[in-house]
Amino acid sequence: MLTPKRDALLLLEDGSMFFGEGFGEEADSVGEVVFNTGMVGYLESMTDPSYAGQILTFTYPLIGNYGVPPYSARDGFGLPRFFESDSIKVKGVVVQESCDAPSHWASKRTLSKWMESEGVPGIQGVDTRTLVTRLREAGVMMGIIASGRDAKDRARLHELLTKASSYSSQNLASMVSVPGPVVHGGPGPRVVILDCGTKYGIVRNLLRLGFQVVRLPYDSSYSAVMKQDPAGVVVCNGPGDPQLLRNTAKCVGSLIEGEVPVLGICLGEQVIGMSQGAETFKLKYGHRGQNKPCVDLTTGRGYVTSQNHGYAIAEKTMKGTELRQWFVNADDGTIEGVFHASRPCMAVQFHPEATPGPYDTIFVFERFAEMARRGKPLRGEEIRSVKT
């Protein structure tokens, strides 16, 4: 009845230790430890390339309840129906309880088995609320998950952790981008995604609106993008510190200058900010969840948004640029959306594609489509009148 457990340990940079039971792959894994407050959506989050390089803590205690469906289940666009990319992107998972007896019609295996098959370790039985409080107070930090015999040798783990390169020094976007052009969808007006690690949700929404989508490597040149004759360009989400994406920012700057309609999402917003001369900064513990309130400053309306970001545009540095605030975070006042005063360019820090999370701001794609159709910026009443 008291089945033997595989002891596991989560060791943080500041020396705090959380003991638990290993699940998934029995392996060490180093990453930046972050937390997400969404109560559903582990499949989407774990395959979201923006989490590359990070160990993800779920604040909801019971994870894996509806199991894991096969990648082979496809949606109407031929993309994996239940996932945001083709593999698990997180470096590890921290939960209170990983479900061993999931129940859902689409499920084929447990969370643990899925992680095991992709070599990703997890630790359960952790007082995740205490871990979250620690991260909230001290800020996110690097950590290591170890299980089995490895968990016992703490000196070695300390060493591994100290030696590991810091999150912000790693060019993570390069690891989750595409090596060359990838095309989705049939003929139609074309949208290029500068792929810093796009979620399929963004691709789906562009396909939904009748675009053909071409994903290009994140560091593609202006001419490489223009060669695709894009009706618009999406600078998408992705992992890591935006400061490492100077080349991407340069390309985006030229696109904006050239009046190519541009939409930035999440990391994409930060890159657009940089392209216009604004600076980014790292949030203490990021915004990761599905309940984040954002207010549209052009209308005063509030929306609940899905977010996953550790960096943001610093408001002060926007002065003197042509960027204007579009959305603001109602909790802490950080910038959640910008638009360009004279060029067809808009960006949001949240995830209008949701998956996981609420679809309340999915209209951002409609506005982008309208902007791409017209080839010029929307403003004032026009922004508001786009059918959502």
Next chain:
Amino acid sequence: MIGSGAIKIGEAGEFDYSGSQCLKALKEEGVDSVLVNPNIATIQTSSQFSDHIHFVPVTVESVTKVIEKERPDGILLGFGGQTALNCGIGLSEAGVLDRYGVKVLGTPIRGIQLTEDRDLFKKTMIGCDVPVPRSVAAYSYDEAKKATDELGFPVIIRVAYTLGGKGGGVARNLQELSQIVERGLNSSLAHQVLVEEYLGGWKQIEYEIMRDWGDNSVIICNMENMLGMRVHTGDNIVVAPSQTLTNAEYHLLRTAALRAAKTCGIVGECNIQFALHPGSETYAAIEINARLSRSSALASKATGYPLAYVAAKLALGYHLTELKNRVSGTTTALFEPSLDYLVVKMPRWDTVKFDGAARGIGTSMKSIGEVMAVGRGFEEAIQKAARMANPQQDGVVRAGRPRELSAAISSLEHPSDTIAFDLAEALRAGAREADVAAKSEVDPWFVSKYKNVVDFHSFLESQPPGAVPSKETLARAKKLGFSDRQIGDLLGMGEDRVREARVRLGVTPVTKVIDTLAAEWPSKTNYLYQTFDAAVDEAPPTSGKKVMVLGAGPYRIGSSVEFDWGTMNMAWAMKGLGYEVVVVNCNPETVSTDFDMSDRLYFEELTVERLLAIYDKEKPEGIILCVGGQTPNDLAESLEKRGVRILGTSSQSIETAEDRTKFSALLDRLGIPQPAWGSFRSPAEAATFCSRVGYPVIVRPSHVLSGSAMRVIWDPSELEVYITKAAMVNPAFPVVVSEFVEGAREVEVDAVSDGKNTVIGAIIEHVQDAGIHSGDAIMSIPTVSVGKAAKEKIRVYTRSIARELKARGPLNIQFLVRGASVYVIECNLRASRSLPYVCKATGVNLVDLVAPAIEGGSLKRTTDVEEPKRFAVKAPMFSFLQMDGADPKLGVEMRSTGEVACFGDTFAEALSQAFLATGRRIPKKGDKGIMLLEPWQRSEGVKPLLSRFRVAGIEVQELDEAALGSRMAEVLRAIASGKVSFVLSFNANTNVDSEAFHTVRRKAVDLQVQVLSTKEEAEALLLCVGP
């Protein structure tokens, strides 16, 4: 603001919570509020919540008068349940709101109609691309039959504009169809039912929506009903957040919910219910409640988000973006709570208390109350919930051997009020998880959690008796929610030894905070729960001088909102005396579990184990358990024995008052008369006693088994039946028999005492003769017929009993009065059900007076409260309609679910208001009544009464069993046609049962025709008719 009136099945304390929060929000905005609510036991009807409280019926007629008098600018209809909503629609349709320029605040009338009218609802949903089940609205049986022919059996009949699914049900054949449709048409305001395809087996998922007039909208909480669509959400075991929904499903339904709310023009709060197919993403919207509801109260407690408070602000015109999250104090109200725990709501049923009531549960609600348990794992939460709702149970696994597999499985196919335990039993009996899931229509996820509990139970059972368990075993058992008592029973070592071992090994619970946002932001809240499934305690005890106040637990028959009033008033009074107040309660339908009502709130079990854990942690001056009713009162001795300091009356005194022998001796010592009684171990002894004191007598088993209770025995043959058939007497369990003083007035007193001085709050007279439970009696302050001499005796007796028992706190004593003779029948050394009624009738808050005495000081005054000039009449509310098959019969056992009290310059005036406020009709000239003449009743006996009805122009048809036999069909038709305004059936406390009479009474109940079971009630009704 319109309140919900008396507590009934489908409308309980949740509307005291929502109304109180609403009034608080109004006050904060400087809005002068007028409250209409005859429910005198509520907290919202206290003067600190509103300056203009009207204890009048929630009917169009009486609310119109209030509007005429008060001339309000606006009216809030969303905080008083279905009753308030229906009343609002009535006011609007009658043109009253327009006439007086009263603006509906919150969801406009049109929105209410779109959600309430079944046909409009369906069209509206289809119009905004939200699927609904196939259905047809019907206004007659023929139309319903035609609809069923199209849809095919089974169909579900839903009734428009009712609460708790009242009158609806699933029809599997023509007979059930006609029965349910007839009942439904009669209980519908619009004489309309909806015949709908039955989606049994689908998941039942609810969303709570907040929306402002600027279309900002959020979901506060979603909930999953464990028993699926098969069982009404009020009777379902509900888990928040949903457990088995994927991201796609969760947000598919969320988006549909917001679209539906927008289309209906909701402003404030609403609840939407979906059916989700368990094998696909197919779904259908079932209904929207355009108001605060039971589910919204649960959502509020489950998340910490003050839904009703924010809804009131939105009704006043605020945007969500303008309001703060009151729990964090810094973040905005426009967000969706994230839970890092889960809650399980479990209903509390009292079906066993109703003669003839079916125990099955289904699409109409039968439970009286509910509990909410918080945990980090499902097993922990559901086991806690099982104990909270059923204090005699230790968890979901019942003690003893499981029944046979076939019986266990059968109880899953036909769920009853024991379903939470039946699921575990079936697994214990050897059923496969898949079979349990299939038969019960419970998702396999929940079944697997049950299996974890059952397996560990077997493991514990298999341990060698007496062996001290290992730390691992204890930790695992506690994580799975087992109580010390159950572990002790299974290991043969007793609860206390388990606790000692546990504490020694460091297996102790930690306290966690419910903060609406999963610790993402710092919060200022003191809304707490305990869990064994975490490592770090995050709420260190405060250092101030503090007391713990215990709440009442789940509402049930005999314990309702009055004890929440007591809990809160004591909390406020102790705060006033400089104490920090720690409240412990587990009932989400209360004001006392609001996050900002006490200094600290533990949403926890009222068990010795949990209270000791909290007590040891908080180290208060002591525990106050005399204001939360019988549940906390019963814990006095067990807690004191384990070193807890009880504030107020000592547990020995409580014991003396409750032990019949000791209390009787005390009365003898004080020279206070009492009815003769004795305790007997053999039938012969009992019979001898009865023939000496004379029949009738009251008998009660000293050992209360489920369903067995007090009864009046009229002759030796009944005594024999009772004693032999019920096998109630044996040497181990004696039977207590007492003289039944016939034709006596029953009088009670609520008083407070500091042991030396006693202040009498009021002497209350019952309308019915002795023999009707005080919770079911109509009563009056001041008294109507008690003489001066008797009253003086009552005061003297009260003082001497209080002094002798060294009472420190509230007390209630019940008396029989015949002429100048006064007998004492019972004394309770705690706040009684009638305490709020007494305080509000007299304007003197007795709890406030007695608070200093609780902590060892003296009463704030020493003179009795003056008898008020105006009459305050309290009347019970019954929910027989919702209890299929129950006989609407009164007696020494309580059956009402709630109460009202109304005021008047005369007794008759107050009485008629109280009658109206409990949904009765005052007959008028030309109305007809039926009198069922019991075999032992002689026609001459009731002649004078009937002729008085005749004089008032009301013809009462007298029917004995023989006469009824030949005219049954005709009588039932007359009742169905609405021509009969009341049925007299003076069968209170009788043990003879005529099936034909039962049929008539039940028909009357189903068609909402009042049944009067005592002559005094009939006379009271006549008094209201007027000369």
